[in-house]
Amino acid sequence: MEGSILSLLPPILALAMVILTRRVLLSLGVGIIVGALMLNGYNPVDSVAEIVSIVAAIFVADGAINDWELYIIFFLLLLGMMAALVTRSGGSRAFGEWALKRVKTRVGAQLVTVMLGIIIFIDDYFNSLTVGNVSRPLTDRHRVSRAKLAYLVDSTAAPMCVIAPVSSWGAYIITIIAGILATHGVTQYEGLQAFMLMVPMNIYALVAIGLVLAVVFFKLDFGAMRVHEERALKTGELVDPDSGAIPGDQEDLKVSDKGRVGDLVWPIVALVLGTVAFMIITGIQASEGAATILSTFENTDVASSLLYGGIIGFAVALVLNIVKKTEASDLGATIWAGIKSMLPAIYILLFAWTIISIIGDLGTGQYLASLVDGNIHPMFLPAILFLIAGFAAFSTGTSWGTFGLLLPIAGEMAAVIDITMMLPMLAAVLAGAIFGDHCSPISDTTILSSTGAGSHHIDHVVTQLPYAIVAAVITLISYLVLGGTGSVILTLVTALVLLVITVLILKKLSTPIES
Incomplete structure (x- = not known):
């Protein structure tokens, strides 16, 4: 059964269920159960024991605590609590008011949003909500449509998080990659080093950020985005009046009216500097x-x-709240809200660790590799995995679920076909997941970007889609170059040239909007 066509059943079943039910944990759980049954001759007792042993090994192995997994979980919880405390302190609102007095142009207002999206990379949820709320007063003043603001936020959040090792995404991905490398006996680099080597191979993330900057500087508004921008500039209406009222945030935290810019800046600075140190x-x-x-x-x-x-x-975020004499009950509620915000991510991570082990034991990747080898040239593998991951993330609305499902499969395929293709193929999965996430209307990041920007969700989805497709086409061509040559430098040059050509074409086709 191991390494046969039946080894495809657990991952395919999990993916099909995710598409049908939109419930990642349930779907991964079913995949785990089916895989365990297959490994144990469909004996339910042995299968339960198998799952328990795998989960137990995540926390304790050889009589010692696996501090890596536990520390990653604690880190995610700390991020959630810190983000909630920053919001509670009024730091986000204070920064928006500060920037409002200093940014005088429309391009400048959009550029501030992009720069904040690049800087606040610790978590995509935190990024989407914080950057949108911080930038909204500034972009509103300069008549930037809410749909445009949501695009600027969304197209910097996930792309930055996926290439930043000091982030919830980075920690999650490094952990999965480390497990894949250990499984296949790859010892020339550790999880962190592999992650850093993959950054220049994550073409979609880099192109998406480059395209955002070009859109801001050269005013490349086309498709549905142009409609929103024309209305905002000419009438001052930042949202489509025919779409009705924008749903407000639910269960918003109480925000202090004594917030300062430092309430936002210092916790983030402390996190980054402390981690690097x-x-x-x-x-x-x-x-x-x-x-x-x-x-x-x-x-x-x-x-x-x-x-x-x-x-x-x-600690810095907590102290900044305490000096404002925030009541203990408010602090407790804020911290608990931060913890709850991270629980779904932690659940997905635990399920991903479990299914990695089961897929490895079943030999799913080995079987897929045996089908691909001799039928599809290895040069096409990064491009194919990019498209598959994009479809998976689009269908499921989750990059993290896609990572957990496809990274181990890509790793096993590379180990069998060509071990030197390991990192390019893993990078293609990461890139495809971000692309699909940007296109998906059920993506958490897409929804939170709409919320943070105060945009109608469907307007954000429709206006961002053309830009995501443009970046994906450039990425797909670049991955063909990477698969054919193996040269990261040549791949980056190809992506850059294609991006420049695309920007020049769009600039020629997009006439300036007159207010």
Whole structure:
């Protein structure tokens, strides 16, 4: 059964259920149960024991605690609590008021939004909600449509999170990659190093960010976006009046009216600096002999560094709330809200770790690789995986679920066909998941970007879709180059040239909107 066509059943069943039910945890859970039954001759007792042993191994192995997995979970919880405290302190609102007095142009207002999206990379939820709320007073003043604001927010949130190691996404992806590398005996690089090597291969994320900057500087408004921007500039109506009122945020946290810019800035600075400092410290401690920059980051303890950085960031956010004499009951409610915001991500992570183990035992990737080998040239594999991941994320509305489902399969296929294609194929999955996420109307990030920007959700989906497709076409061609040549530099040059040509064409076709 292992390595046969039946090994496809658990992942295909999980994907089909996600598409039909839109419930990732239920679908991954069914895939896990079916896979465990297949591994144990459909004996329910042995299958339950198999699942329990896999889950237990996530936390304890060989009599010792797996601090990596536990620290990653704690880090996610700290991020959620810190984000909630920043909102409660009024830091986001204070920053918006500060920027309003200093940014004088429409391009400048949009550029501030993009820069904030690039800087606030610690978590996509935090990014989407914070950047949208911070930028809204500024972009409203300059008559930037809410649909345009939602696009600027959404197209920087996930692309930045997926290439930043010091983020909830980075921690999640590094953990999965580390497991894949260990499974296939890849020892020339650790999870963090592999992640960093994959950053320049994540073409869609890089192109999406580049396209956003070009849209801002060259005013590349086309398709449905142009309709919204024309109405905003000419009439001052930032949303479509025919679409009705914009649904307000539900269960909003109470926000202090004594917020300052530092209430937003200092927790983020503390998180980033604290994490980087401990990455250097733990890397030096683990390096044998004279530590170099390379050896330091090769041997750094990512999980503990993220945990310590998260503790520092959370502590700073908590102190900033305490000095405002926030009541203990309000602090407790805020912290609990932050914890709840991260629980879905943690659940998905646990299920992803479990299904990785089961898919590996079933030999799913090995079977797929045996079908591809000799039928599809390896040069097409990154492009094909990009499209498959895009479809999966579009159908499910979740990048994280797509990562958990397809990364281990891509890893096993690469291990069988050509181990040197491991990182390009994994990077293609990451890129495709972001593309599908940008196109999906049921994506959490897409929904939160609409919410943070104060845009009608369907308006955001329709206006962002053409830009996502443009970036995807450039990415697809670039992945053909990567698969054919194996050269990351040539691939990046191809993507850059195609992006420049695309911008020039769009600039020629998009006449300036007159107010």
